[in-house]
Structures are given as C-alpha cells and as structure tokens.
Amino acid sequence: MAIKKFMYINRKAPYGTIYALESLEVVLVGAAFDQDVSLAFIGDGVYELTKGQDTKAIGQKNFSPVYSALGDYDVNKIYVEKESLEERGLTLDDLQHLVWEDEDEDYAEKDSIRLVSRAELADVLDEQDIVLSF
Amino acid sequence: MTMLHTVNKSPFESNTFDTCLGLAKSGSTVLLIEDGVYAATSGNAASDKIANANGISFCVLGPDLQARGLESKLADGIKVVDYEGFVNLVAEHDTVQSWL
Numbered sequence: 001m002a003i004k005k006f007m008y009i010n011r012k013a014p015y016g017t018i019y020a021l022e023s024l025e026v027v028l029v030g031a032a033f034d035q036d037v038s039l040a041f042i043g044d045g046v047y048e049l050t051k052g053q054d055t056k057a058i059g060q061k062n063f064s065p066v067y068s069a070l071g072d073y074d075v076n077k078i079y080v081e082k083e084s085l086e087e088r089g090l091t092l093d094d095l096q097h098l099v100w101e102d103e104d105e106d107y108a109e110k111d112s113i114r115l116v117s118r119a120e121l122a123d124v125l126d127e128q129d130i131v132l133s134f
Numbered sequence: 135m136t137m138l139h140t141v142n143k144s145p146f147e148s149n150t151f152d153t154c155l156g157l158a159k160s161g162s163t164v165l166l167i168e169d170g171v172y173a174a175t176s177g178n179a180a181s182d183k184i185a186n187a188n189g190i191s192f193c194v195l196g197p198d199l200q201a202r203g204l205e206s207k208l209a210d211g212i213k214v215v216d217y218e219g220f221v222n223l224v225a226e227h228d229t230v231q232s233w234l
Contacts, residue, residue, distance in 0.1 A: 013144055015201050016169030044144050047172065050203035057197030057216075064203070088146060089177025089207065 004129040006030055007038045010045035012134060014064070015055065020048045021063050023134035028066075031073035038077040038128070039070075040121060045134075046084045049095040049113075064096065071100030076112045083118050137162045138227035141170035142234065145180040152183075154233045160189030165215070165223055167195045171202060176209040184209060195220060 008027050012019035031037055041049060048067070055062040070078070078098060085091060098112040116124065125131065139158050145151035151173050158164055164187075166174050173180035174194040184192055196214045199205055208214070215223065224230055 013147075013169050013172065013202070015198075016142070016144070044147050044169075044172070047202060052203035052206070053201060054203070055201040058201045060201065062201075087178060088172070089175055089181065094203075094207065 003034065003036050005036045005038070005127060007040060007125060007128040007131045009040045009042065009131060009133045010048055011043040013044040013047040014053070015058065015060055019134045020045070021061075024063060024066055026132065026134075027070070027075060028073065031070075031075050037075045038079060038124065039075065040079045040081070040125070042081040042084050042121070046080055046088065046090060046095070049080065049098075050090075051094065051096045067096055068098055071098065071112055074100075076100035076110070077114065078112045079114050079116050079121055079124060081118055081121050082115050085115075135229065136227045138223050138230045139164045140230065140232045141166055141173065142168035142232075144169040145173040150233045151180060155183055155187055155190075158187075158190050163191040163193060163223060163227060165193045165195065165220065166212075167220075168198055171195065171198045171204065174199065174209055174212045175204050175207040177207075181209040184212065193219070193223065
C-alpha cells in the first residue's frame with residue numbers, strides 16, 4: 001500500500017467540545033497504519049497543547065499527556081501556527097515540550113513541534129494527500 | 135438591578151464575549167466559564183477589552199482555568215472563584231444571563 005500524507009487539522013480548544021479528544025483518537029488509529037502523519041494546531045486548537053492541564057475539578061479525563069506519547073507512534077511532525085499563538089498571548093514556553101526519538105541517529109531526542117507562520121503552514125497543507133479537520 | 139452574565143465560549147472563536155460586554159451595564163458581573171475562561175488570560179485582545187470595561191467585575195471559574203493549564207496566564211483584575219463561589223454570585227445578583 002502506498003504511503004500517503006495525512007494531515008489532521010486541530011482548531012478547537014479542549015474540554016469545551018469533544019473535537020480535540022476525537023481528533024487525538026483518530027490520529028492514534030491512523031498512526032497504526034504506517035502513514036506519513038502530520039498534525040496542525042491553529043486557532044483555538046493551540047490550546048490543546050498547553051502544559052499543566054489539570055481536569056480533576058471538572059470531572060473530565062485529562063487527555064493532554066497523550067500528546068507526549070505521539071512520538072512513540074512516529075507522529076513527530078506537529079505544526080503550530082505562530083500567529084495563532086501570538087493572538088492568544090501564548091508562546092512556545094506555554095506548550096508542552098513534545099519530543100521523539102530518531103532511531104536513525106542513535107535514538108537522539110528531537111523536538112516534534114514546528115513553529116510555522118500561516119504562510120508556511122499553507123505550503124505544508126498544499127503538500128498533503130488527505131486532510132482531516134477537527 | 136444587578137445582573138450576573140456568564141460566558142462559556144472562547145472569545146477567539148465566537149462573538150459571545152463581545153456581545154456580553156456590549157450589553158453588560160456598570161455594576162454587573164461577568165463570570166467566565168468553560169471555554170469562556172480563555173478571555174481571562176493575559177496578552178491578547180480579550181484582556182484589553184476587560185481592562186477597558188469600566189464598572190464591570192470579572193470573575194473566572196477556577197476549575198475550568200486549571201483544566202486548561204492557564205492559571206499562570208490569568209490577567210490582572212479577574213477574581214478566581216470555585217463552584218461555591220459561582221453559587222454565591224448567582225445568589226448575590228438579581229438576575230443571571232447565560233450567554234450561550
């Protein structure tokens with residue numbers, strides 16, 4: 001089976017709606033099929049990646065730790081749109097530090113998050129075979 | 135008459151927060167809950183609007199802020215309340231308007 005380029009676009013904040021969790025579930029399913037997977041976080045989607053999420057008091061599952069496991073599923077192209085962060089008063093320091101291990105380089109730990117401009121993200125989007133929107 | 139306004143939508147994805155601010159009178163309270171808590175964070179267009187809204191008290195529901203990992207980003211001048219505080223706000227105001 002030919003490998004296709006999949007991109008999952010995440011545009012919703014977590015917990016207020018079910019989109020963020022559903023996207024993560026679909027990404028994990030897709031990762032099992034050895035495809036070329038990218039994730040994009042734009043708009044309120046950037047809030048999915050904030051560090052320090054603690055959902056105990058709202059009685060919902062905290063799924064934010066799952067993002068740090070994506071590297072183990074070879075999901076290591078995580079595009080975060082710079083403009084979306086800035087519009088919300090956020091920087092990369094407010095997000096989880098997501099890494100993956102490169103087995104071709106003696107399992108060197110590398111950053112998964114790629115901070116890109118809107119224009120750069122448009123180019124990445126243009127290269128995809130399949131785009132799924134959440 | 136004092137009114138408690140609740141906002142549960144992100145100010146960046148809906149105009150609910152702006153509509154609320156447009157109709158909230160001096161002396162009223164705006165309580166940010168669920169995805170509305172993003173308006174309580176600093177360094178963005180929503181925090182500027184809160185800073186310029188004279189005479190309106192702003193509160194945010196702590197559990198929703200904690201869930202989203204944003205306690206450290208809380209803007210100045212916004213009071214954090216828990217669920218008990220939410221109930222007290224409802225009791226203290228004459229009417230509650232839930233902007234959905």
